[in-house]
Amino acid sequence: MAQFDLNLITTFVTLYETQSLTVTAERLFVTQPSISYGLGKLREQFDDPLFVRNSQGMQPTRLAAQLYVGFKQAAQCIEASVAEARKFEPSHSTRQFRLALSDLGEMALLPRLMERLNALAPNIELEIVPLEIDQVGTWLNDGHIDAAICSRTITGNGLAFKKRLSERYVCLLDEAHPRIHAELSMEQFLAEPHVLVTRTSGHGMAEDVLQQLGVKRRIKLRLPHFSVLPKVIPGTELLVILPSQIAESFCEMPLGKPLKILELPFDVPPFEVTLYWHSRSVQSTGLRWFFEQIQATLGEPHMA
Template sequence: MHISRVDLNLFTVFEAIYTEGSVTRASQKLNLTQPAISHALGRLRQMFDDPLFVRQGHTMVSTPLARNMIEPVRRALRGLEVTLNGLDQFDPATMPKQFKLGLRDVLEATILPPLIMRVSQQAPLADLAAIHVDRRELEGELAAGTLDAAIDVLLPLSNKVLHKRIDQDSTVVVVRKGHPEIDGALDIATYLKQDHILASSRRKGPGLQDFELSRFGLERRIRLRCQHYFAACRVVSQTNLILTMPGRYARIANQQFDNQILPFPLEVPAFDVFLYWHSNVDNDPANCWLREQIVQSFQAQ
């Protein structure tokens, strides 16, 4: 089928229905009537000889063909959008925009306050959404434009995803005040004697600190595994368990708990924080502006 015979607006409708899971919400997103969305869906179904979406309750569930189509369609729409936007300069003072930033929860408390202050001051019509993303899906989300940028540790991504180191952080140990064995100083022998908390979104497997310890032939006892550092800091404040975590977030999370924050008792390298974006938006004015605000927000801390 030659592209000259295809109405490209149909693919905008396809992406909206897929994302929203509803003809009603797709019509609201695109500011079109429901009959117009239904008519476009009918044309798509005829074009591909496939229902594409099947209603289950109140949700439109995609067929296998639709699931295979969505990423190429998103990439194509994103490329066209970038091309069109690149024809004009992005004026943050006057242009409405929603920026979507892939972000681990440990970085939210660190970067969001200064970043949203900068965005609000310079781009009053812009919104910011911080989104958790599976690292396995990160490259696809950046390529499709469902993420504008992401912040994470160094990841094994293709050369289509560009990156820049924007921060370094140290590893610290959090211990309650009044701990019977630790008061203002911590050596490796005392560290290894303690029961530890591991904060991780993964269900199993070691933490980064465990890899560092293993390099020295050392191992610690994990007594509690939980999902979030904030919860772990509260547990520390009420028990003799200790927590190893990034230093910048430790200082934020422990303000209300008044825990001790001590250096990690081994010489380990600081871990780097990187900003990621796709090569297809490298010269996009809006994306360039967002990346600059992120960099400046880290530098201001």
């Protein structure tokens, strides 16, 4: 093992996390044959296949799973040391940052965040990872993402956070709904068809309250994202629950059939939009700068 090539650690860690030779090559800016060659060297070093191809991709073996923990820690230590040693200069940096957002976050935050980053650091790269609320803690701990913005509480060792905005839920529907006018009763709410956006978006609080009340609404459509709603709701009898500021932005869109917002006929606690990161990230001047830009953007008006 004295001849072990330390560059292979990065190859191993990236391949373990992506489970794809192609994606690994793209992230490391090398050719796929280079990744295959590196995997061959790793297999030779450890006398184990390490990754076996199946329908899900390159699946790690038991030995690979054992190696990953130590290799990941080593990679993070090296990255942190290098980042700290180098002076981060936003105007010249070509660094990549990775942020987990829901589609609502993309709609409300991303345009203004990109405007800010383009002005201060025109050469950096930002990758948006679709938010999976149950994975955020693991992703931050593993270094798969640098930060996440969500409305649910995330727990985990070493996680840090800052609450940035209070929000509330409302009901969005077609302005010309045939049975619902200026107010929405519980009886009307339960009688009408609904759109339900899955919990992976991080917005399941209203559904939890309904379960506690022991009532069940009539689900007509299930969606993984909120962003398609302005094309789905107009001209229908569908109701949907979503954050108020996003609902307001939908109502301001130039739609053929306008939408309206009504208060929910039951109490749902307000929620906090929170920025999460891992506490070790503060060792990096680049990541500290990135978090500052996100917080500054979140602090601007019209954020949900």
